[in-house]
Amino acid sequence: MKEEVDRSSVFDEIIGSSPGVKLILSKITKVAPTDSTVLITGETGTGKELVARAIHRRSKRSAKPFISVNCAALPSSLIASELFGHEKGAFTGADQRRIGRFELADGGTIFLDEVGELPLETQVALLRVLQERKFERIGGHQQITIDVRVVAATNRDLNAAITAGTFRSDLFYRIHVFPIEVPPLRDRKEDIPALVRHFVEWYAVKMGRKIRRIDPTTMDMLQAYQWPGNIRELQNIIERSLILCDGDIFSIDVAWLTVNPSHRTTGPLLERIFEYEKEIIIGALTESKGKVSGPTGAALKLGLPPTTLESRIKALDINKNHFK
Numbered sequence: 453m454k455e456e457v458d459r460s461s462v463f464d465e466i467i468g469s470s471p472g473v474k475l476i477l478s479k480i481t482k483v484a485p486t487d488s489t490v491l492i493t494g495e496t497g498t499g500k501e502l503v504a505r506a507i508h509r510r511s512k513r514s515a516k517p518f519i520s521v522n523c524a525a526l527p528s529s530l531i532a533s534e535l536f537g538h539e540k541g542a543f544t545g546a547d548q549r550r551i552g553r554f555e556l557a558d559g560g561t562i563f564l565d566e567v568g569e570l571p572l573e574t575q576v577a578l579l580r581v582l583q584e585r586k587f588e589r590i591g592g593h594q595q596i597t598i599d600v601r602v603v604a605a606t607n608r609d610l611n612a613a614i615t616a617g618t619f620r621s622d623l624f625y626r627i628h629v630f631p632i633e634v635p636p637l638r639d640r641k642e643d644i645p646a647l648v649r650h651f652v653e654w655y656a657v658k659m660g661r662k663i664r665r666i667d668p669t670t671m672d673m674l675q676a677y678q679w680p681g682n683i684r685e686l687q688n689i690i691e692r693s694l695i696l697c698d699g700d701i702f703s704i705d706v707a708w709l710t711v712n713p714s715h716r717t718t719g720p721l722l723e724r725i726f727e728y729e730k731e732i733i734i735g736a737l738t739e740s741k742g743k744v745s746g747p748t749g750a751a752l753k754l755g756l757p758p759t760t761l762e763s764r765i766k767a768l769d770i771n772k773n774h775f776k
């Protein structure tokens with residue numbers, strides 16, 4: 453419980469002013485006071501749980517529990533008992549009655565993370581809870597009525613899962629009441645500087661460090677990178693850097709950013725190629741400390757005539773001075 457409180461007080465703020473984040477915030481504001489079921493979709497690390505907590509906090513249920521269940525983290529044999537509880541003797545090893553997460557969340561919100569991973573038989577039971585707000589503990593006969601708001605999240609394409617037969621379409625329509633899509637970080641790169649400042653500040657305080665400024669080259673690299681692990685990856689890299697680097701200027705090691713052009717699967721081809729090109733050129737300029745020509749220059753490393761590299765630097769709007 454204490455851990456829950458600590459976590460939420462620090463991480464509950466949704467940073468960003470991109471159109472994507474603004475849209476999410478306006479949706480949260482609209483849906484939070486209702487009791488509607490919310491389905492949050494988005495890649496891993498994009499902030500789905502943060503959105504779920506924000507919905508709870510801004511709802512009339514905020515004084516009641518927010519109970520989070522990661523459906524992917526539990527073995528399928530235990531999920532039903534985890535969600536609905538069990539009576540003593542319900543199955544081998546059930547030597548005590550256990551209260552499930554739905555009962556714990558009574559009056560509040562239950563967050564079903566990775567709902568796409570639920571086994572089919574649990575999906576049936578969940579559907580019934582959503583329809584009737586009633587269930588029985590496993591091995592029990594007494595009907596339990598609960599008042600719970602459901603917020604679900606998934607990084608899976610549930611429509612594809614329905615086609616594949618691993619997700620029930622009736623359950624999908626039950627939870628797909630108010631969808632909120634959280635865009636990947638690479639589609640809202642304008643949020644990166646604010647996120648970087650936010651995390652640098654928070655880890656610096658936590659570690660008792662004084663950071664005076666953020667190295668501009670570092671900021672360029674962080675902004676050029678594609679972030680396959682989204683905000684969680686950004687947060688981890690900042691934490692690692694603060695552990696490893698001394699001094700009062702925040703910088704990172706370019707080697708920590710895994711350059712992988714294939715992780716992005718949508719977006720116009722040329723735009724993706726240019727982003728990748730920019731990453732590579734920034735990497736070379738970092739190593740050459742901003743020098744383009746000459747034996748230690750970036751052009752030689754990249755196998756390009758210096759004039760060609762100069763024109764690409766200009767076209768891609770890279771500031772060479774940052775690397776000096």
Ligand SMILES: Nc1ncnc2c1ncn2[C@@H]1O[C@H](COP(=O)(O)OP(=O)(O)O)[C@@H](O)[C@H]1O
Pocket residue numbers: 463464465466467468494495496497498499500501502503647683684687
């Ligand atoms: N917009 C944001 N502003 C600040 N922190 C964020 C934001 N989005 C995500 N985070 C942080 O990034 C981490 C991953 O977010 P989380 O909600 O767990 O992602 P998901 O559930 O989508 O995998 C968390 O520590 C969260 O606090």
Ligand SMILES: [Mg+2]
Pocket residue numbers: 497500501565
């Ligand atoms: Mg999550």
